Amino acid sequence: MSTPHEVSTPVDDGGRTRVRASFEQRGIEPVPVEERDGHPLQLFWVWFAANISILGIPLGATLVALGLNLWQALVVAAIGAFGSFALVGLISIAGRRGGAPSLTLSRAVFGVRGNVLPTLVSLGSRLGWETVNTATAAFALLSLSALLFGTDADAHQVPVLAIACILIFVFLTVAVSGMGHSFLVRVQKYATWAFGALNVFVAAFLVATVDWSAVTSAPAGPAVAMVVGVGIIAGGTGIGWANAGADMSRYQAPRVRAGQLVASASAGAGIPLVLLIGLGSLLSVGDPSLGSASDPVAAIRDLLPEWVAVPYLLAAFGGLLLSNHLSVYSAGLTTLTLGIRIKRVYAVIVDVVVTTAGAIYFMLFASSFYGPFITFIALLSVPVTAWVAVFLVDLTRRADYDSAGLMDLSRSSAYWYRGGVEWRALTAWAVAIVLGYLFTRAQVTADEVWFTGALYDTWIGQNGLGWVMSFVVAGGIYLALGGARGAGAVARGEKSARR
Numbered sequence: 001m002s003t004p005h006e007v008s009t010p011v012d013d014g015g016r017t018r019v020r021a022s023f024e025q026r027g028i029e030p031v032p033v034e035e036r037d038g039h040p041l042q043l044f045w046v047w048f049a050a051n052i053s054i055l056g057i058p059l060g061a062t063l064v065a066l067g068l069n070l071w072q073a074l075v076v077a078a079i080g081a082f083g084s085f086a087l088v089g090l091i092s093i094a095g096r097r098g099g100a101p102s103l104t105l106s107r108a109v110f111g112v113r114g115n116v117l118p119t120l121v122s123l124g125s126r127l128g129w130e131t132v133n134t135a136t137a138a139f140a141l142l143s144l145s146a147l148l149f150g151t152d153a154d155a156h157q158v159p160v161l162a163i164a165c166i167l168i169f170v171f172l173t174v175a176v177s178g179m180g181h182s183f184l185v186r187v188q189k190y191a192t193w194a195f196g197a198l199n200v201f202v203a204a205f206l207v208a209t210v211d212w213s214a215v216t217s218a219p220a221g222p223a224v225a226m227v228v229g230v231g232i233i234a235g236g237t238g239i240g241w242a243n244a245g246a247d248m249s250r251y252q253a254p255r256v257r258a259g260q261l262v263a264s265a266s267a268g269a270g271i272p273l274v275l276l277i278g279l280g281s282l283l284s285v286g287d288p289s290l291g292s293a294s295d296p297v298a299a300i301r302d303l304l305p306e307w308v309a310v311p312y313l314l315a316a317f318g319g320l321l322l323s324n325h326l327s328v329y330s331a332g333l334t335t336l337t338l339g340i341r342i343k344r345v346y347a348v349i350v351d352v353v354v355t356t357a358g359a360i361y362f363m364l365f366a367s368s369f370y371g372p373f374i375t376f377i378a379l380l381s382v383p384v385t386a387w388v389a390v391f392l393v394d395l396t397r398r399a400d401y402d403s404a405g406l407m408d409l410s411r412s413s414a415y416w417y418r419g420g421v422e423w424r425a426l427t428a429w430a431v432a433i434v435l436g437y438l439f440t441r442a443q444v445t446a447d448e449v450w451f452t453g454a455l456y457d458t459w460i461g462q463n464g465l466g467w468v469m470s471f472v473v474a475g476g477i478y479l480a481l482g483g484a485r486g487a488g489a490v491a492r493g494e495k496s497a498r499r
Contacts, residue, residue: 024180027344028336030403031099031250038251040264042185043092046248047085047268049188050326051237052196053319055136056273057300059236060280063229067221073281074274076229081277082270083230084238088245089262090392095246096256098401101333102246106387108401109394110429112409113420118387118429119337122243125380126331127351129240130324131358134169137320138359141165143298144313147306155363166359170352172321177328178345181251184325195318196272202304202312203279209303211286218285224463231464235381237273239467242388244330328352339409375444382440385467386432389475390425393483428477436470 063073091102098105103122107115139155142165146153155162176187249261283300301309332348340347366372405414417423439461442450455461460469 024182024344026180027347028101028104028333029407030104030401033099033254036096036099036251036253038185038249038253038256040252040256040260042189043248043252043261043264044268045189045192046185046326047088047241047265048272049192049322050241051269051323052192052199052272052276053133053323054276054300054316055132055320055323056237056276057280057283059233060277060282061284062232063277064281064284066225066229066232068225068229068281069218069220070215070278070281070285072221072226073229074278076226077233077274077277077281078270080230080233081237081273082266084234085241085269086238086262086266087242087388087392088238088269089265090395091242091245091388092249092252092261092265093258094391094395094398094401095249096252096254096258096261097399098246098406099250099403100246100401100406101250101330101337102243102391103334103337104406105246105401106391107337107406108398108415109391109422110425111417111419111421112413112415114417114422114426116338117426118383119334121380121383121387123331123334123338125240125243125384126327126334127354127358128376128380130327130331130351130355131362133320133324133327134166134173134355134359135362137169137317137324138162138165138363139298140313140316140320141168143301144310144317147310147313159364162363163360166356166363169317169321169324170356173324173328174348174352176325177332178348180344181248181329184329188322188325191318191322195315195322198311198315198318199276202308202315203275205304205308206279206283206300209286210282215282215285228464231467233273233277235378235464235467238269239381239385239388241269243334243384244326247330247333248326328355372444375442375450379437379440379442381467382436382470383429383433386429386436386470386474389432389471389473390429390478390483393475393478394425422483424481424483425478428474428481428483431477432470432474435473436466439466439469 060073060077063076068076094105095102098108103115103119106118109115110118142151142155142158142162143153145151145161145165151161152158176184245265252261283303287303301312304312328348328351331351332344335347335351336342336344342350402414408414409420410416411420413420415422438453438455439458441452441456441461444450453461453466460466
């Protein structure tokens with residue numbers, strides 16, 4: 001369907017003429033109902049593509065480092081991945097109802113001004129993951145160049161080549177994310193098959209090298225380690241994507257059922273994640289050194305002969321690229337939600353400039369990379385999870401959203417509330433963050449601890465459940481303050497106004 005918000009190209013299709021949308025000009029404004037013709041299978045491929053990244057393998061190594069055997073790791077991976085992406089699917093329901101991105105719809109929950117703080121946190125999370133993706137992909141491309149052309153694999157020795165690797169990744173990201181929703185959905189679907197095939201090839205070789213006697217004789221770890229593992233997997237997978245759920249579902253047709261949206265996100269992401277996390281666990285049980293490696297991605301590369309290392313690095317680069325496509329697209333929408341008045345494609349460019357600078361710094365100047373950034377992103381899971389709880393409680397009573405109110409940042413907005421802030425939502429969110437951090441320790445290495453919460457020594461803190469506490473407290477306080485009832489009243493008022 002050609003719309004005023006797209007640049008379209010006619011395509012010959014066996015005597016029929018159909019129109020292929022090639023460039024999305026729409027920003028964060030709600031998609032008109034008549035233009036929402038998406039279906040759940042599209043979202044399945046989007047989330048599948050975003051999660052075939054090799055970053056799932058180190059997560060599996062982490063589970064084994066906790067003391068879990070392979071079967072426990074697989075159970076933990078399934079619960080953490082499928083469960084956390086079910087939350088993404090729930091947020092997607094709001095996108096189908098309101099036709100707008102997640103953080104834009106969040107204006108209805110927190111107020112057009114109160115929503116600024118959750119939006120900034122969400123943007124920080126997206127930019128953090130994009131920096132990890134960009135730097136990791138550049139390292140993979142640098143290693144590929146070393147194998148194929150004999151260049152130095154140390155970024156410090158070949159800084160120009162390292163920057164070139166970053167720019168190649170960034171260019172390929174913008175080439176898809178900048179085009180917008182329709183083009184991104186198509187690329188994610190077909191690229192999944194290509195890079196998925198490479199992953200299967202490499203995985204088959206790696207499985208053949210496993211010490212199966214070590215795998216079968218590995219003792220089971222304590223149940224408490226499984227609890228911790230679920231938290232690690234959920235925090236490193238679905239929780240990080242939760243605030244992007246509606247970004248991709250806003251084009252879904254109104255007839256699409258809520259259960260289909262939840263299933264498409266949960267299965268689409270859960271299937272590749274369980275396979276990759278399981279592979280990482282399998283390799284680590286057979287070779288415990290993988291779990292303690294400072295760079296597990298490079299450690300796996302070193303296990304491979306050159307003829308397998310090349311497809312491994314290509315699969316690594318491709319998987320990270322597919323993940324970055326979606327993350328950058330979402331970050332562009334989140335940037336616009338802050339009230340910055342630029343076109344969506346320019347917001348995408350602004351975001352990748354930031355992550356490019358971050359990747360250059362961490363590749364060429366920082367003494368370490370993964371530790372500080374993974375810790376930073378893990379810390380952001382507390383406020384993101386608190387936002388998810390408040391948003392979902394609100395969603396239980398909000399049947400739809402006022403399109404004009406979402407885009408109006410003035411006093412006339414339906415979501416102005418008091419001074420532009422819905423204080424019940426913001427209070428619940430803030431209190432939950434403080435309490436969540438009281439149960440949290442930010443630890444980069446054994447010797448480098450950023451801070452330790454006062455309640456970290458409790459069972460909740462010791463088992464890494466600060467983010468769960470944040471979720472429960474945020475939702476509970478918002479309910480206690482009558483937030484869900486308020487959402488229902490607003491929704492009914494909006495319906496009456498339209499009648």
